Amino acid sequence: MKAKRMGWGVGLLLCLAGCQGASSPDAKQGGAASPVAADIQLDEAVPATPYARAAQALAENRMLAPAGDNAIEHYLAARAEAGERTRAQAALSELQPYVLIAAEQAIARGDAGEAKRLQGLIERIDGQAPALPRLEASVVALLREQALQAAAADAAAAQPALSPTSSTLEASSAQTARTPAPAVAAAPVVRAPDIAPSPAPIPARQEEAQAISPSVVPSRVVQESRTPRxxxxxxxxxxxxxxxxxxxxxxxxxxxxxxxxxxxxxxxxxxxxxxxxxxxxxxxxxxxxxxxxxxxxxxxxxxxxxxxxxxxxxx
Missing domain, CATH: 3.30.2420.10 (TonB)
Known part of the structure; x- marks a missing residue:
């Protein structure tokens, strides 16, 4: 009986040892610890603050684009936070000239939409920027020019509908002008071109044209070749x-x-x-x-x- 009790005691001790081994930190390492590590890695991949997102966008050459996820807009969001206001404003002041350059390039290539968006960013950076009135006037002029070009294109598209009629009239008038020619061809007047060098009026007109043309053509060429001051x-x-x-x-x-x-x-x-x-x-x-x-x-x-x-x- 005593030996039986000792066997039960040894079995109980082995069972307790096995339970403690199953609940050790090593056994739990792959369970509750891995989601925490995943959360930490996620936080490191996506910057938590607007200023950090702005720095990352600037490092990835996303200073102005895409809209909504660029360095300028992230710095503007960081400036709204009390703790980041000073250094965010310093970064915006340094980058503002490049926004202006990009807006002027958009105007030069005729992209009014992009120029308008960049103008809005400059207004958010500094509403009293000296370049804003000039930039706004350039955008308005570009929009007006594009509207005039669109109207001219619409008018040109409607023009071919009328041109066949005019061309038909011109063709018929030309044909009418050529119709009497056969009747006159048999007349002695046809031989006039063979004797034409003798009449004085025709060479006189040619001499007038030659006398006038040298004074007109060279001046035009000089005006076109001269670079404006x-x-x-x-x-x-x-x-x-x-x-x-x-x-x-x-x-x-x-x-x-x-x-x-x-x-x-x-x-x-x-x-x-x-x-x-x-x-x-x-x-x-x-x-x-x-x-x-x-x-x-x-x-x-x-x-x-x-x-x-x-x-x-x-x-």
Whole structure:
């Protein structure tokens, strides 16, 4: 009987040892701990604050796009928080010139919708920005120009419906004019072209035309080839990355001087170093104004970027 009790005691001890082993921390490591680790990884992948999301967007070259998930809009959201207001505003002030450059590029390529969106971002950054009135006027002018072009296109599309009638009338009138020709062909007048060099009136008119044409044609060619005089120059904004790296360079742009002296159709021809000065060179060309000649002129110009004197603030 005593041996039987000892056997029961040994069995009870083994059972307790097995239960403790099943409830050890090692056994629980794959259970409740893994969801917590997953939550931590998720928090690390998606920044929790607007300022952190803005920094991540800026690092991924999403400064202005896409709409709703870019660095500018995240910085604007961070500025609304008391703890992030100061450094968020500092970041917005540094990035504001690039928003303006992007808006001017959108106007240059005729994208009124994008220009309007970027104008709204500048208004949210600084409602008293000096460039806002000029930018707003450019957007309004672009919208008005596109409306006029659309109206002209509609009018041109409706025009072919009337052209067959006019062409038919012209064809019939031409045929009527040619109809009497066979009756006159048998007359002696047909031989007149063989003796035509003798009459004086025809050479006199030709001499008049030759005497007038040399004075008209060369003046027109000179006027078209002469580059209009530059009336309003503008200085480009030095890119912050180039300023910090102490890099100088230049960019050559081609553009069209409109009859009123404004500049349109700006495009980049070359730049050194490649890609660093493209945006400010295209933006500054939009602000040039030339002498109004009543005609369009194709032109080009080189924009040079030189570092300011040591110790002077760049911008």
């Amino acid at each position: 530059l009336l309003q120059d503008a200085q480009p904004r030095y890119p912050l990355p180039a300023l910090r790296a102490r890099v100088e360079g230049q960019a050559e742009v081609a553009f069209t001087i409109q009859p009123d002296g404004s500049v349109r159709d700006v495009r980049l021809l070359s730049s050194t170093p490649a890609g660093m000065f493209d945006a400010p060179a295209l933006a500054v060309a939009q602000r040039w104004r030339f002498e109004a000649t009543g005609q369009a002129h194709a032109s080009r110009r080189t924009v040079r970027f030189q570092l300011p004197a040591q110790g002077a603030s760049g911008g």
